[in-house]
Amino acid sequence: MSAGPSRAGRLVVVSNRVATPRQIATGGLASAMRAALSERGGLWFGWSGKIAEKAELHHRHEGGIDYATLDLTRADHDDYYAGFANRALWPLFHYRPDLVDYRRSHLEGYLRVNRLFAERLAAMLRPDDTVWVHDYHLIPLAAMLRGLGVRNRIGFFLHIPLPAAELLITLPRHRELIGALAAYDLVGLHTARDLRALETYFLHELGGALRPGGLLRAPDGRTFRAGVFPIGIDTAAVAQAAREAAALPEIQQFKDSLQGRALIIGVDRLDYSKGLPQRFEAYAQLLEREPALQRQVSFLQIAPPSRGAVPEYRRLRHELERSAGHINGKYATPDWAPIRYVNQSFPHAVLSGYYRTARVGLVTPLRDGMNLVAKEYVACQDPRDPGVLVLSRFAGAAQELDGALLVNPADTTEVAEALARALAMPLQERRKRWRAMMDVLERHDLGSWLDAFLDALYATHPARAGQRGG
Numbered sequence: 368m369s370a371g372p373s374r375a376g377r378l379v380v381v382s383n384r385v386a387t388p389r390q391i392a393t394g395g396l397a398s399a400m401r402a403a404l405s406e407r408g409g410l411w412f413g414w415s416g417k418i419a420e421k422a423e424l425h426h427r428h429e430g431g432i433d434y435a436t437l438d439l440t441r442a443d444h445d446d447y448y449a450g451f452a453n454r455a456l457w458p459l460f461h462y463r464p465d466l467v468d469y470r471r472s473h474l475e476g477y478l479r480v481n482r483l484f485a486e487r488l489a490a491m492l493r494p495d496d497t498v499w500v501h502d503y504h505l506i507p508l509a510a511m512l513r514g515l516g517v518r519n520r521i522g523f524f525l526h527i528p529l530p531a532a533e534l535l536i537t538l539p540r541h542r543e544l545i546g547a548l549a550a551y552d553l554v555g556l557h558t559a560r561d562l563r564a565l566e567t568y569f570l571h572e573l574g575g576a577l578r579p580g581g582l583l584r585a586p587d588g589r590t591f592r593a594g595v596f597p598i599g600i601d602t603a604a605v606a607q608a609a610r611e612a613a614a615l616p617e618i619q620q621f622k623d624s625l626q627g628r629a630l631i632i633g634v635d636r637l638d639y640s641k642g643l644p645q646r647f648e649a650y651a652q653l654l655e656r657e658p659a660l661q662r663q664v665s666f667l668q669i670a671p672p673s674r675g676a677v678p679e680y681r682r683l684r685h686e687l688e689r690s691a692g693h694i695n696g697k698y699a700t701p702d703w704a705p706i707r708y709v710n711q712s713f714p715h716a717v718l719s720g721y722y723r724t725a726r727v728g729l730v731t732p733l734r735d736g737m738n739l740v741a742k743e744y745v746a747c748q749d750p751r752d753p754g755v756l757v758l759s760r761f762a763g764a765a766q767e768l769d770g771a772l773l774v775n776p777a778d779t780t781e782v783a784e785a786l787a788r789a790l791a792m793p794l795q796e797r798r799k800r801w802r803a804m805m806d807v808l809e810r811h812d813l814g815s816w817l818d819a820f821l822d823a824l825y826a827t828h829p830a831r832a833g834q835r836g837g
C-alpha cells in the first residue's frame with residue numbers, strides 16, 4: 368500500500384469488460400482492479416458481456432465490491448464494440464491503417480454507448496468518488512461526464528499503444544476524439560513512445576501546449592496531466608504458481624509428451640496484432656535452416672479465439688489453421704508434430720507450468736501496448752535453469768526487458784536466428800539475462816503500478832475539473 372496522497376472516497380473503476388468473481392478468476396488487470404477496489408470498497412462499472420433487448424443495469428455486491436454492469440443491445444454492441452472500437456481504433460492504434468474499416472454509423476454507436484455509460488455512471492457517483500476509466504473503448508467518457516456536470520477526479524489508462532500523430536490524423540473526427548482526453552485529470556500510457564505521440568498530437572494537431580511537470584494544455588485552456596506507467600504483473604504470486612505447477616497432473620503429462628524435446632511456447636489471443644503468421648513462418652525457417660533441430664524441438668502455440676464477430680479475426684483463424692497444417696504436413700514424422708496449435712484458453716496455474724517447462728518464450732507481436740505474457744514467462748522460470756525470452760521490439764515490454772533477445776517480428780529470418788541462439792544459449796548467459804529481467808519485474812510489479820497511477824491521480828486537484836481558461 369502506498370504512503371502517497373490521501374485516498375479519500377470510493378474508487379470507481381470503469382472498463383468495457385468487468386471481471387466479476389464468477390466471470391473470471393485470473394488475469395493481471397482483473398486481480399489488480401479487484402485488489403484496489405476491495406481495499407476500501409469501490410464500484411466497478413462496465414458492460415455485462417450480454418446482448419439484450421434493452422440496456423438493463425445489473426447490481427451485485429461481492430467480495431466487498433459493488434458491481435454495476437450494463438447489457439448492450441445488438442445494435443450498440445455491433446456499432447460500438449465490434450464496430451468502431453475493434454474495426455477502427457484497434458487496428459489504427461496497432462499501426463494497421465490498412466485494416467481500418469471506418470463507418471460513420473460505428474462512430475455514432477461508439478459515442479452513443481459512451482453517452483449511455485456516462486449517464487448511468489453519473490447517476491451512481493458520489494461527490495468524493497475518484498473515477499478510473501480503462502482503455503480505448505471509453506476515450507470520450509470523461510468529456511461526456513463533464514458535460515453532465517461531473518466534477519470528480521477522473522483518470523484514464525490506455526492499455527494499447529497510442530500511435531504516432533501521422534496515423535491518428537487519418538481517423539475521421541480525430542480532433543473530437545483524441546481532444547476528449549483533455550477532460551481527464553490524468554492520462555496514463557505504457558511507454559515513453561506513447562507519451563511522445565500524445566504530446567506531439569496535442570502540440571501539432573490541436574495547437575495545445577506543453578506545460579512544466581507533464582501538464583498538457585488543450586486549446587480551450589483545460590490542462591491535464593499525462594504520464595508513463597508501465598503495467599507490471601504480480602511477480603511473487605506468478606513465480607509461486609509456477610513453482611507449484613510442477614505437481615499438477617496435466618503438467619506432468621505434458622512434460623512426458625515432450626519426450627525430452629526443447630519446448631518453444633507462444634500464448635496470445637488470436638489477434639492480427641500478435642504477429643502469429645510471421646511467427647509460424649519464422650519457426651518453419653528455423654526447421655529448414657537447422658535440420659538438426661527437427662525432432663529435437665516442439666512449438667506450442669496457445670491462441671484462444673477472440674472477437675469472432677469481426678471478419679479480420681475470422682480470416683486470421685483460417686490463415687493460421689492453414690499455416691500450422693502446412694508446417695506439420697511438411698516436417699512431421701509419425702512420432703513428432705513440429706507445431707502444437709491449440710485454440711483454447713487455460714487456467715493461470717496450468718499456463719504457468721507450461722511457461723516453466725519451455726526453454727524459449729516466443730512473444731513477437733507486431734505492436735503491443737505492454738504484453739504481460741512476456742513478463743509472466745520470465746517470472747515463471749526456474750532460477751537454476753531459466754529459459755530465454757525472444758521478444759518483439761514493438762511490445763511495450765521491450766522497453767523494460769532488455770535481457771530478452773529483441774527482434775523485429777517482421778524479419779522472420781532474424782526471429783529464426785534468435786530462436787536458434789536461444790535454444791543453444793549456455794546456462795550462464797541464460798541465468799544472467801533472466802536475473803536482469805526478474806529484477807525489473809520484482810521492482811515494478813502490479814502493486815507498484817497501481818500505486819504509481821493512483822498516487823498521481825489523487826495528487827491531481829479535483830477542483831481543476833471545472834476549470835476553464837489558460
Ligand code: F6P
Nearest residue numbers: 383384502503526527636673674
Ligand atoms: O488489452 C486490451 C484489451 O482490449 C482489453 O481492453 C480487453 O479486455 C482485452 O484486450 C481482451 O479483448 P476483448 O475484451 O475484446 O475480448
